[in-house]
Amino acid sequence: LPFILVMPVHNADTKHHFDASDIPGEPKMGTELGLLAADRTPYHLPGEELARLVAAAEDAGWAGRADLARRATRAVLARDASPGDRVRARLAVIDAAGQALGALDETFAYAMADAEGDPALQAAVRLRTAWKHNLSDGDPVRSRDAAAEAGVLARSGGDQVAEAMALTVRARMGRILGDPDAEEILAEALALPAPEVPLGMRNAPQYLAVRHALFDDRNADARRQLLVLLPAVRRTGSAEDVFEVLRSLTEVELRRGRCAAATAHARDALELTVEAGLSPGPAWYLAALAEAMGGGFARAAGYARRGIQASEEEHDQVFLSRGLYVLGLVELATGEAAKAVTTLRRVAELEAAQQVVDPSILRWHGELAEALVLADAPEEAADLQARVRTTALALGRTSVIAALDRARGLCLSAQGDADAAVALLEDTAQSFELLELPLERARTLLALARVERRRRRRAPARAALAAAAEVFARAGAAPWTELAREPSPCPSPGEGAGARPPGSLTEAETRLAVLVAQGASNQEAAAKLFVSVKTVEARLTRIYQKLDVRSRAQLATTLRLG
Structure with a gap:
């Protein structure tokens, strides 16, 4: 496969063997030197010129240039190149495209046509087609x-490295x-001979094993393996390989509650990009995720929006979902429940279109x-929980x-069963502690404090808030620490002015x-809450019925009296 960085270039006069990998961390320079060597090749040595051009193309693909x-590749195709050389050059263009594979259908078609009759070359093209089906088309079935x-x-x-990578893609899509056979397929890939440093990290079996450890909450194992991979890929891997390891390190450190370490890895990944x-x-x-946990919500939202825009432009369905997820998380944390519902529903739609099951x-x-509960849609929240729980x-x-x-x-609390809500949240907090998350x-302790405060048990609410603040502070989760230090994890508008929400109302109500009560019209309230006027009217009717009032003035008086 043309993933290998070591590409020979021969000096036309001395026949000295030049290797791009002799320049550590400088594949771009190796590419430029290869192009220069091709340009300086004497006209009576067309075979050597072509070899140098193909090598330069492959180096550029490895470097992401x-x-x-x-x-x-244009220079290769302009010469009397063999089908194999044309395939290798076109594959270099595909490799250099990164996530932006959606616009390369023609390149794929020509590469597959040129590869006809050569199983190894056909395997290389089909392997990249599998990546495209996942990244750009959002279709894991076709990718598998x-x-x-x-x-x-x-x-x-007879290409066992390519065979291992193909099995890895099958295992990734299977997950x-x-x-249920995904783990067996991955084990089969791991049993095949592979280089000490996986080439094409994203689809190497050793790296997918790390990702599975992360998915399965075996975070200590994942971190240990990643710290072995990081120096190796820095020495001999591509920039994309290094990024992949930094990405997983960021995610695993956040799972372990080490926000400073995660932020450092995310910063390195952004600089590398x-x-x-x-x-x-x-x-x-990645920057948005690290910022959402250990930096600031406003910056996290800004980074997430940049990532969403970039992924949309490149037709990258995988990271579009991830950018939207972080934005929805921030909106939920900052009390913008209606916005969070809209954003996270889009994630759900994307994953449904991508046939994601796990x-x-x-x-x-x-x-x-959670966002649905806060947006006064507990029935929809309960349906979602039941559906996903079956699969989980x-x-x-x-x-x-x-x-x-x-x-x-939270749903039980909204439906009036506070005792069951408290018991479940206490058990859930214990479960997360056992999972070392x-x-x-x-x-979860923040949610517990919200429920306790809603049923006016102030001492347990303060205890839950204090415990949450301690954990967040120890983890370096600055924005969440601030949330836990407020009177309520998700304070309702007006509470700071002395109003106490009646216990019979939901948070949205x-x-x-x-x-x-502060004088907003139905239209103004709808705009501030990001709901329709009809929703405001229906919700206001329920409020009047619950509080036994008939006018805005009576409602204001009732709120003032608590």
Whole structure:
């Protein structure tokens, strides 16, 4: 496969063997030197010139330099190149494109046509087609099928590295699709011979094993393996390989409650993206995630929006979902429940279109259920929890179930069963502690404080807030620490002015009641709460019935009296 960085270039006069890998961390320079060597090759040595051009194209693909890859490939195609050389040059253009594979259909078609009759080359093309089906098309079924075809071709061509990578893609797609055989397929890939440092990290079996450890909450194991991989890929890997390891380190450190370490890795990943010219969507997602937990909510939202825009422009469905997830998380944390519902519903729609079954990969389900409760839609939240819980139980996704239980506790509280809500949230906090997920435990304690405060048990509410604040502070989760130090994790408008929301109202009803009591019209309240006027009218009718009032003036008086 043309993933290998070591590409020979011969000096036309001395026949000295030049290797781009002799320049550590400078694949771009190797590409430029290869192009220069081709340009200086005497005209009577067309074979050597062509070899140098192909090598330069492959170096550019490895370096992620789309401009240099296209330049070298145009030169190859303008010469009397063999089908194999044309395929390798075109694959370099594909490799250099990063996440932006959606616009390369013609390149794929020409590469597959030129590869006809050569199983190893066909395997290389089909393997990249599998990546495209996942990243750009959002279709894991087609990706899995293309990878299976690539594996057969690679085995026929005697390329065990390509066969291992094809099995890895099948295992990755199998995990997404909830295939119980995914782990066996990954084990088969790991059993094949592979380089000490995996080439093409994203689809190497060793790296997917780390990702599965992360999905399964074996965070200490994942971190240990990543710290072995990081120096190795810094020495011999591509910029994309280094980014992938930094990405996983960021995510695993956040799961372990080490926000400072996660932020440092995310910063390195962003700097690498800028320096190497990688696709920006994944880096902005990572920066947003680290900022949402350990920096500031406003900056996190800004980074997430940049990542969403970049992923939309590159038709990257995978990281579009992730950027939207972080934005929805921030909106939920800052009390913008209606916005969070809209954002996280979009994540749900994207994952449904991508046929994602396993809920442990991108864990948005609990957040959407919580947002639905806060947006006064507990029935919809309960339906979502029940639907996802069935899948999570079947696949053994314990932490996903715990996140659903946190949302279910809030749902029980909204439906008037405070005792059951408190019991469930206390058990859920204990579950997260056993899973060694401190930030999730602290978020559950915030939910517990909200429920206790709603039923006017101030001492237990303060105790839950204090415990949450301690965990957040120890983890370096600055914005969440501030939330835990407020009088309420999600204070209702007007509470600071002395109004105390009646216990019979939901949080969404309380927010509306306060706005109306302060003089807001139905249209103004709808705009501030991001709901329709009809929703405001229906909700206001319920408020009047619950509080036994008939006018805005009576409502204001009732709120003042608590």
